[in-house]
Amino acid sequence: MPETSPFETFAHDADIGVRGRGSTLAEALANVGMALSAVVTDPESIREVLSVEIACESPDPEILLFDWLNALVFEMATRRALFGRYEVEVEVEGGVLRARAFGEPVEVARHHPAVEVKGATWTGMRVAREGGSWVAECVVDV
């Protein structure tokens, strides 16, 4: 079986889908954050000079994904920042997500940011266990 990458973006009409995988829900959510960064720039180009704490809560994993991505969109927009690494913890029972996002302010000459992400959507929304791993994905509006 071909090895699947922990995060990826996929084509969707005028917009882009983001997908993260992991052995836990927390890891899949961290990786879908990486996919969100990849919509804007090459995540490898992002240095770690700042970190932001993020928390959201919903017993519904899909709403949790929606809120998590939109929290990241908000932080990226208001801090003019890009994030290249995430530490995520999820209490699956209560649906509480606590995370830290690490990154740096946008530097246009180095990051060549392609597009701003406007927000996560319900389209293509899926948070599920597949085999032994978790997958979290949806389409983001750009």
Added chain:
Amino acid sequence: MDLSLLRRRSEFEWAIEPRGKMRVPGLLFASEALVRAMDAKVYEQVTNVAALPGIRTASMAMPDAHWGYGFAVGGVAAFDPDEGVVSAGGVGFDISCGVRCLRTRLTRADLEPKKKDLADALFRAIPAGVGSRGRIRLSGEEMDRMLRGGARWAVEKGFGERGDLERIEEGGQMRDARPEAVSDRARARMRDEVGTLGSGNHYLEVQEVKEVHDEAAAQAFGLSAGDVVLSIHCGSRGFGHQIGTEALREMVDAGRKHGIDLPDRELACAPVRSKEGEHYLGAMRCAINVALANRQVLTHLSREVFGSVLPQSDLTLLYDVSHNTCKVETHEVDGKRREVYVHRKGATRAWGPGHPGLPDRLRAVGQPVLIGGTMGTSSWVLTGTESGMRASFGSACHGAGRSMSRHQALKQWNGKQVVEELERRGILIRSPSLRGVAEEAPGAYKDVSEVVEVTEKAGLARRVAKLLPIVTIKG
């Protein structure tokens, strides 16, 4: 789309007869070729919207309709104030995204020797792309004044001229905006984004009037072949996105609470006369004002640049349209004049001649309908018609939409080649992001000319002039 699902009412009108939960028919305005090329999802989305409570006459799709979140992009639907709903999915994320066109009193010949200087100066002056900030910092009461005042606020602050206002929908100020319905997060996203272009398909473009299709209307609009105009395509920036995102989340619960059965979460809506509906309308109207203020400030920045590079220029507003809105308008419904909540998502308001909401100098001709192309391709000026007022609640197309995903575009083009190729054709591109240019390559979009031709043949609006780009500033 499968033609056997539709009943052809006339050459350019295709009906989806009501079935299942549909309360009204679906109605597609398009040529046979455009209907065949339409995404099958448009059928599903038009049908879903036809099932929403209080919808009147028909759930409509403009000739450029394509898949969208909940409602199709290019979707038009009007709802009864008492029985109907308001839907964030029926407005879209980029609330009041729109196009503004200014005449410059320059000809192509005047511009040509200064073209490069103008491109460079505009690129320096117009904040564009990811991470850019505007000149204005807003907080507290000043933010509230902007949210209530729109372009009128901007003019009072010295950004533009009082005469600009009558050439903007709503006189530049959307009434009944409620700043108290706006979250702190939305405010935070707007603090320093007034007067920024954004990214994606947004642009500021210097264009030439290449063809005139309707001499009388062109004269009334002050356009002649060879004239140079400036067009600005952008919206309410992060503010509108935040309002849209929050509504999408909140309306899922509101719909359930009010017993509205939704086949798609993205159709999220609330009754017009409900706490949630009024909350969204109040915030959405603030976002309309943000977009109007934003385009007004960008106009001011452009005037400064034109004034220094080409002092003989004089930028006057032709018109400013918004193509993602929900507005209260009076239309004929079931033979009577009634107030309805018209949702236009990726559809341009196109009021016909004689409409009392138009300024005196445009009333005889109809409203200018501004249709944006993409970098390197044509844009159009149309005018509203009486037949469009009856057929589509005074609505027309808004653009052409993508023919290819960003992924495909990135595989096919690189930004530098796109810029060089366009420069060979005399079009100067200035953008902070070459990847963004590749994703927005002209070949990744459908041809807008076919869409406007069909819009005219369907009677929704009439072609006045075709515009071609000379300088494009991309976010």
